[in-house]
Amino acid sequence: MSAQPPAPLDPEAYWMPFTANRRYKRDPVLFDAAEGMYYQRPDGGKVLDGIAGLWCVNAGHRRPEIVQAIAHCAHQLDYAPSFQMGHPLAFQFAEALCAQAPGDLSRVFFSNSGSEAVDTALKIALGYHKARGQGQRVRLIGRERSYHGVGFGGLSVSGIGGHRKNFGNLLPYVDYLPHTYDRSQMAYTHGQPAWGAHLADELERIVALHDASTIAAVIVEPVAGSTGVLVPPQGYLQRLREICDKHGILLIFDEVICAFGRLGAAYASERFGVQPDILTCAKGLTNGAIPMGATLVREAVYQAYMDAPEGAIEFSHGYTYSGHPVACAAGLATLAIHQREGLAQRARELEPYWEDAAHALRGLPGVVDIRNIGLLAAVELEPLPGQAGKRGYAVHQACLAKGSLIRSSGDAMLLSPPLVVDKPQIDQLFSTLAEVLQGA
Known part of the structure; x- marks a missing residue:
């Protein structure tokens, strides 16, 4: 007997936290699995987690232990x-x-x-x-x-x-x-x-x-x-x-x-x-x-x-x-x-590489400041006139479409990956952000 397809999702009952609910529910973003450095979408697509879930998944997703x-x-x-x-x-x-x-x-x-x-x-x-x-x-x-x-x-x-x-x-x-x-x-x-x-x-x-x-x-x-x-x-x-x-x-x-x-x-x-x-x-x-x-x-x-x-x-x-x-x-x-x-020591050892990757975005369109410490970074963007936060959210969406989760806080793009991140993944996060900014 063949498996039945999942029932269509009705997002209306769930009042979501810190979310523009009406905007989100017109085009929901869903993850249905995660492992290591990645989320998985229902269609099987992978998303590199550049924010450790919400600053919390420091050891990587779905650790067996x-x-x-x-x-x-x-x-x-x-x-x-x-x-x-x-x-x-x-x-x-x-x-x-x-x-x-x-x-x-x-x-x-x-x-x-x-x-x-x-x-x-x-x-x-x-x-x-x-x-x-x-x-x-x-x-x-x-x-x-x-x-x-x-x-x-x-x-x-x-x-x-x-x-x-x-x-x-x-x-x-x-x-x-x-x-x-x-x-x-x-x-x-x-x-x-x-x-x-x-x-x-x-x-x-x-x-x-x-x-x-x-x-x-x-x-x-x-x-x-x-x-x-x-x-x-x-x-x-x-x-x-x-x-x-x-x-x-x-x-x-x-x-x-x-x-x-x-x-x-x-x-x-x-x-x-x-x-x-x-x-x-x-x-x-x-x-x-x-x-x-x-x-x-x-x-x-x-x-x-x-x-x-x-x-x-x-x-x-x-x-x-x-x-x-x-x-x-x-x-x-x-x-x-x-x-x-030794995840704390690992973060300290990666910090110089992380710092260089973040500050390499200096001079890209819209970038007005870059801040970093540990495996934390913010890339501050110039707000669109009279539309604070709109540019940051658009950049967040564009990065997500390219397979990298980078959070926006107003017009600051925030990066804070799991501490198990490796250098190629750091490169991917910042190159994705750079690509989006250059095309904005």
């Missing part, structure tokens, strides 16, 4: 609650994460996404000060052009206006540092710009305005990813750390994109030599195979909570799927791959 770990765990323990009970995998994964974390980030709280990891971090920061008798520290400091997820907490400290404008009032008591990008001073920088460390001193202005005794935490992405790969100026993060220490303010690094080898180190804090008090991660945590987020904290932050009375719930926070066993199994398998294959 992760698939097997997921299947084995689901067969043995599909779910176990984490409220007042536990399962071994959560403790094993927490220990493994903390063992490779920088400094004394020695405790981890599990959630389900980067957004939840950030909201968890903000609540931990507020509760930490309250536990120490400084409950008046309620103010949170974000940064312009930052992205910290879509929960009300993360959105409140995010600095991308288009994400915020439709939702009215968010959290009170929030202020913002200026972003760190000035094209006139930084255009075509290789790695960290030499100009801009002084922008961290804006935190002193905010402290003078509000008083340090009201400020709980500062949250920044070490490299601002979704807004267009804004690399921190030399000395900038170090200066933020100094000011936070001076005024008793917690420093939170949002490493949802930066962690797990992306910058040629296990964490961005390791690459830049700056110790945060709280660190959030997700995406590469499980290689994108299962949703999971994690919030790591320094020992002193955790211990402040442990002064609560014996038997009390020290931190009234959590999710039904916190420390989900299948996610922990995927995470343990992912960490093992990173350690066995």
Whole structure:
């Protein structure tokens, strides 16, 4: 008996995230399989993944070790609650994460996404000060052009206006540092710009305005990813750390994109030599195979909570799927791959080749800047007059039609491939982008 053809796809029921739904559903882009560096279309065509899914598939797609770990765990323990009970995998994964974390980030709280990891971090920061008798520290400091997820907490400290404008009032008591990008001073920088460390001193202005005794935490992405790969100026993060220490303010690094080898180190804090008090991660945590987020904290932050009375719930926070066993199994398998294959070191070794390939696009039609660090790059395009983002989206579509997935963020073309990428695949990604730009 012959196999029946698949039923026609009706895309209407699915309300898609961060998508122009009506435009997409007129001409859907679908992937139905993936392996290694490639997605597969329903017609069998291959697409080279230049963005690691969505910054997350750092070890490459459909790794057998992760698939097997997921299947084995689901067969043995599909779910176990984490409220007042536990399962071994959560403790094993927490220990493994903390063992490779920088400094004394020695405790981890599990959630389900980067957004939840950030909201968890903000609540931990507020509760930490309250536990120490400084409950008046309620103010949170974000940064312009930052992205910290879509929960009300993360959105409140995010600095991308288009994400915020439709939702009215968010959290009170929030202020913002200026972003760190000035094209006139930084255009075509290789790695960290030499100009801009002084922008961290804006935190002193905010402290003078509000008083340090009201400020709980500062949250920044070490490299601002979704807004267009804004690399921190030399000395900038170090200066933020100094000011936070001076005024008793917690420093939170949002490493949802930066962690797990992306910058040629296990964490961005390791690459830049700056110790945060709280660190959030997700995406590469499980290689994108299962949703999971994690919030790591320094020992002193955790211990402040442990002064609560014996038997009390020290931190009234959590999710039904916190420390989900299948996610922990995927995470343990992912960490093992990173350690066995040295993916962070591989990224660091490929970085000069990646950098040269990116900057070779300088001078092509429409290109106004190129930024890079680790295996991250952005090629900034001049917007079409009065049509911001239209050029970038058209270039994204044209690259996809040629078999390369390169994401557009407004008019910045973003590249962030799996860390298993090889030099011919790097050449393909940038040559495809160059070909599209030359024909635009």
